[in-house]
Amino acid sequence: MSGIAPPAVPVFPAGYGPLDTDFDSWVQVPFTFLTDRITCRVNCQSSQNFTSGVTSGASTIIHFDTVLEDSYSAWSNSNHRFTAPFSGWYQVTVFSSIQTAPVNLQVTVLVSGNSQFSTSAHQLEGSTLGIIGGGCATATVYCDGVDDFIQGQTIITGGVNVTNDVSSRGRYPRMEIVYVSQ
């Protein structure tokens, strides 16, 4: 059962002779949503070049291009974003990888273009060894259904022509989203 909306709290009227279909709507449907929530997983398997700022930092929407799961058909590959099918709070996790260092890296979650919280902000090693860097962000964000959309964002400073790293499965930039509450 997919595509169902976040449930209303069911009311069981006394003195009413329910049919099986009544119990489906009172029990089966809400429990189904609460068991099998809105989910989406995407990754990026293509090289993406991030521009680099010096002081303020250059921001780049992560071009996730591969859909691994999208239970409510909410993902757009052309816009690289998840449009919330229903209003509510969504748990978002984002990972971004960087091929070239040294840089400072921030990874953020955006809702309708606005940064919610920059939840990864650190330096990467690379001055002598060139160790590939990465950052993880997470945020629980509120979206108005149909209107709001979620994206991942990478912000780097200190490097030139920095690209992501898609050399192996473990390095693919990824984003995962699950509906958690109304």
Add this chain to the structure above:
Amino acid sequence: MPNPGLPSPSTYASGPVLTPELTGDVSNGVAWLNVPPQFIGMQTVAPPQSIPDTATTPVNLDTEYLDTAGGHRDNSNQAIYYGMYPGWYLVETFCPVDYTGTTGYVTAGVGGQIGGSSLTNRFGELAPFGNSFRAGSCGTHLVQMTNTGNYGGANNDYIQLVVSQTTGSSQNIYIEGSNPGRAPYMSLRWVGLPSSLGTANLPVPANPAWPTAPAYVTSAFLNANIRDTLNFLCYPPMFFGYYNASGSLASQNQTPAVGTAVFLGQTQIDNYNAYGTNTWTAPVGGFYYCFGQVGLVSGTSSQAIAAGLTVTSAAYGGTAVTLWGSSMLANNASSGTNAAIVRRQLRLNAGDTIQLAAFQNDSNNNGRSYLTNTSQWATKMIIVWMSA
């Protein structure tokens, strides 16, 4: 309906089912799971809070985005979230500091009080300063609160966002006005009943259609599709383990395809008995929140550190692969601390496995000792079932 209470579903016997019983179980359970105890707070109001050097400091959260259980006030006790309902809470934290020099680091995480005693601070990443960059530290923790419901009570459990910085002098919290939006942040959400109340080892609810005449509803059907459904959703598979041995991690030149596995010998919760010999095995299929942290002793030749999750699952290519997280510059203080994190939400089938993986690079090829459960930057892994 009134504010829902902690779900405690009935066991149904043969005979009439009264509406109060259904209301108490189904209506209450749906209301609770729709809107569980949840809090999101930030510090956004100027002037920013000053953080003394090397003093772990609770962060005032002056802006509430969500507080469904009323555990926080934005005009008093701003640094405290009081537990209002017992259970396990998934806590996520982030805190940046307004410093662009090259000395020291920032680290942030969870502090508070549990059972009347101070909770050992549990920090996340340790982010060194440098490169004219206002670094921030992020982390995740899973904590059980049981003394709850009495806001402001002396023995009521509470959680705080705490931060420490080692620049040599006091620094302000960093509140970035607009995109990007670096600012202190704590999010917490109830994810399960206390261990003393939960029922484990249940299957993922099937939620079938209700019987159609001439078939009829039996007590077995009610127990499977109301009681057990609520019991599963209110106490899903959860794991939290710490490293508690005395080993060290060898230096490597680059994060490998499959990282060095870490055995987590001290369990805080493993309600489905899923962990053994450095591997967690998914007891049921689902969408899991997974967090890993690697803490290491630092040295003057420390260069880089990373944490990863090694997943073996058809959903991730079928063969073991380490999904690396924050692969970052290491703190190179002598006999100091390093910590890196990884965070993902993974689709797993029953039987799929996850290991915590670690990486460090040392310019003198030295091994680095793991930080154990007694450290504020303890090596750990947390896994929570989120959805089918």
